[in-house]
Amino acid sequence: MKRGFPILAVITALLLSFALYEALIAAPTEQTMGNVQRIFYYHVPSAWTAFVLFLINFVSSIVYLIRRNAKADILAYVSAEVGVVFCTVVIVTGPIWARPVWGIWWAPGDIRLTTTLVLWLIYISYLMVRRLSTGGKTPVIAAVVAIFGALDVPLVYFSIWFFRTQHPSPVIGGGGSLDPRMARVLLINWAAFLCLAWLLSWTRYELEIAQGKVEEALALESLMEGSR
Amino acid sequence: MSFFAITRATLCKDIRLEWRSKDAINAMLFFALLVVVIFSFAFDPTAEESRRIAGGLVWVAFLFAAVVALNQTWARELRNQVLDAYRVSPAPANPLFLAKAFGNFIFVSVLEALMTPLFIAFYKLRALGSAWELVPIALLGTWALVVNGTFFAAISLRTRSREIMLPLLLFPFSIPALLGMVNATTAVLTGEESAKFWIALLLAYDVVFTTACLLFFELVLEAE
Numbered sequence: 001m002k003r004g005f006p007i008l009a010v011i012t013a014l015l016l017s018f019a020l021y022e023a024l025i026a027a028p029t030e031q032t033m034g035n036v037q038r039i040f041y042y043h044v045p046s047a048w049t050a051f052v053l054f055l056i057n058f059v060s061s062i063v064y065l066i067r068r069n070a071k072a073d074i075l076a077y078v079s080a081e082v083g084v085v086f087c088t089v090v091i092v093t094g095p096i097w098a099r100p101v102w103g104i105w106w107a108p109g110d111i112r113l114t115t116t117l118v119l120w121l122i123y124i125s126y127l128m129v130r131r132l133s134t135g136g137k138t139p140v141i142a143a144v145v146a147i148f149g150a151l152d153v154p155l156v157y158f159s160i161w162f163f164r165t166q167h168p169s170p171v172i173g174g175g176g177s178l179d180p181r182m183a184r185v186l187l188i189n190w191a192a193f194l195c196l197a198w199l200l201s202w203t204r205y206e207l208e209i210a211q212g213k214v215e216e217a218l219a220l221e222s223l224m225e226g227s228r
Numbered sequence: 229m230s231f232f233a234i235t236r237a238t239l240c241k242d243i244r245l246e247w248r249s250k251d252a253i254n255a256m257l258f259f260a261l262l263v264v265v266i267f268s269f270a271f272d273p274t275a276e277e278s279r280r281i282a283g284g285l286v287w288v289a290f291l292f293a294a295v296v297a298l299n300q301t302w303a304r305e306l307r308n309q310v311l312d313a314y315r316v317s318p319a320p321a322n323p324l325f326l327a328k329a330f331g332n333f334i335f336v337s338v339l340e341a342l343m344t345p346l347f348i349a350f351y352k353l354r355a356l357g358s359a360w361e362l363v364p365i366a367l368l369g370t371w372a373l374v375v376n377g378t379f380f381a382a383i384s385l386r387t388r389s390r391e392i393m394l395p396l397l398l399f400p401f402s403i404p405a406l407l408g409m410v411n412a413t414t415a416v417l418t419g420e421e422s423a424k425f426w427i428a429l430l431l432a433y434d435v436v437f438t439t440a441c442l443l444f445f446e447l448v449l450e451a452e
Contacts, residue, residue, distance in 0.1 A: 065447070121400035128396050132387040141383050144444045148376075148401060151436055155404040159429050 005202065012199050015192035019185075027185040039097040040182075045190035046089040047116065049197045053083030054119065054150075057126075061146035064139055070212075073139040076146060077130060078204040080123050082197055087120045111160040118156045122149040231323050238327035243334065245304070252297040252335055260293040260343050268350045278351040283413030286347055287406060290340060291373060295395050297335045298377040301328050302385050311385075311449075321446040325378065329441075332374040340366055356419030365412045365423065368430040372405035373398075375434065379441040382448050405433045 023041035030037035060076040063069065094113065095105040107113055126149060130142050178186070229237070246252055267285050271277075305311040314324060347353060355362070377398050384393035412426035 118400065118403050121403070125397050125400045129383065129387065129393065132389060132393055134386065134388055137386055140447055141386055144448060145383065145397070147444070148437075148440060151440055152401050152404060155429070155433055155436065156407075158432070159404045159407045 005199075008195065008199055008202070012192065012195040015188070015195055019189040019192040022185045022188050028179060028181055030182075033101055036097055036100050039093050041185055041189045043090060043093040043097060044186060045193040046086045046093070048190055049193045050083045050086035050090060050119075052194070053079045053086065053197060053201070054123065057083060057123075057146055058150045061143040064143045065147075070139070073143070074205055074208045074212075075201075076143065078201045078208060080126055080146070081204060082200045084120065084123050084127060085200070086193070086197060087116065087123065090116055091120055111157065114160050115153065115157050119149075119153055122152060125149075229319065231320065234319050234323035235327045235330070238324055239330050242304075242327065242331040246331070246335065252300045253338060256293040256296045256335065256339050257342060259296055260289050260339060261346070263289040263292060264343065264346055264350055273351065275352045275354070278353060279356070279417040280414060282347065282351050282353055282417060283410045285351070286344075286413065287369065287409045289343070289347075290336065290370075291399070291402070291406070293339055293343075294332070294336045294370075294373050294377060295398065297332055297339075298374070298381045298398070299391050299394055301332060301378055301381045303390075306385070315449060321449045322442050324449070325382075325441065325445040329371075329375050329378040332378055333370060336370050336374055337366075340370065353417065355417050357416040357423065358419075359416065361416050361423050361427070362413065364427055365409060365416070365430070368427065368434055369405065369409035369412075372409070372430055372433050372437070373402060375438050375441055376401055376405075379437075379445065379448070382445070386448075405430060408433065 019041070023038055027038065027041065029035060056079040057076045060072045060079065064072040064076060094116075098107070099105050126142065126145050129145050130138060133141055267289070271281070273281060302311065305314070377394070380397040380401070381394050384390040384397065387393045408426045408430040412423040412430065415421045415423040415426065
């Protein structure tokens with residue numbers, strides 16, 4: 001591992017603990033929702049992080065198809081994997097917040113909920129293809145599936161756009177008003193989550209590269225045995 | 229041979245094969261029949277209720293049945309290395325894909341035509357909206373299922389346990405199309421709202437994914 005890795009690990013740990021303190025203690029309590037609102041500091045940054053990772057997956061899949069660069073393929077793989085983890089956090093924290101606030105766990109037909117859920121399903125399906133496909137053609141197939149997934153998401157969004165949405169409108173750039181102290185905590189949490197995502201993806205990336213080397217060595221060894 | 233000639237030759241071959249063996253269509257029909265019967269045991273709706281749920285039931289039954297045909301699409305070409313022969317031949321990949329997709333479209337349409345009367349009988353259906361709109365909904369919806377289904381079936385050829393892989397890929401990716409089909413059908417049956425938006429959505433889905441399939445099919449076919 002490179003020298004930057006432990007530095008990033010320390011920064012992530014510090015940021016995460018600071019963000020935890022800020023979200024649970026320092027941030028003001030919301031007037032109507034009470035403490036339940038603090039889930040927001042985990043829910044929203046996880047969602048943004050997951051979307052960033054899925055975007056990375058899409059871009060590196062295209063880069064792979066154009067350049068046939070193995071590193072782009074590994075990057076696509078690990079970003080989808082870590083993205084699914086963060087997306088799972090979003091999908092689990094959402095209902096926990098919704099139950100006391102809306103009175104229901106899940107609002108079927110809501111645009112953001114459904115789009116996120118479909119995104120999650122599509123990327124799990126992507127990971128299944130990767131896991132189950134055999135031989136050296138996995139990267140090409142995975143890249144094609146990733147591009148199909150990226151085409152699907154706007155269609156899902158458009159199809160549900162028809163319904164009235166129940167989800168609170170986006171707090172940044174969506175016309176909603178957010179207490180500046182809350183916004184600060186939100187951004188700190190996002191920074192911490194991005195660092196965590198970076199750290200996880202980096203670990204997975206190095207692991208995949210190492211795995212590739214091991215497989216190569218094993219294949220070479222069995223070739224040598226065979227020729228002897 | 230021209231693009232059109234290759235498409236037609238492959239399509240005729242598939243239809244003739246299916247006509248003689250009737251493997252896919254028999255399996256699909258029996259499967260869809262089972263779904264209809266089992267659903268009818270599970271619910272005993274009034275005419276009013278069944279208008280609301282029938283759109284969902286019909287399309288879920290067709291989707292499950294279509295997977296049976298889709299799984300056979302390419303498996304047939306693996307025997308005797310037909311697909312490998314196609315790959316080394318100078319013929320372009322897209323006519324093969326289109327022929328397969330049209331073939332599946334025909335099989336699934338036949339299934340729908342045969343199963344719809346049964347659905348009407350079992351669920352006491354009568355459309356309150358303009359019933360002719362069901363025709364474009366069925367055509368666009370079926371194409372949406374088979375175009376991606378044919379493509380994903382080609383992808384799942386490259387995986388272990390390919391029969392399981394196809395629905396795992398096809399179902400999540402078909403969600404917008406399913407939303408369109410189910411809501412459009414329900415809109416026509418209940419006659420409460422217009423189905424126009426959903427038909428437009430299905431059309432958009434078809435255009436986007438037909439283009440994407442034609443762009444990427446060669447990559448998937450040649451992926452070795």
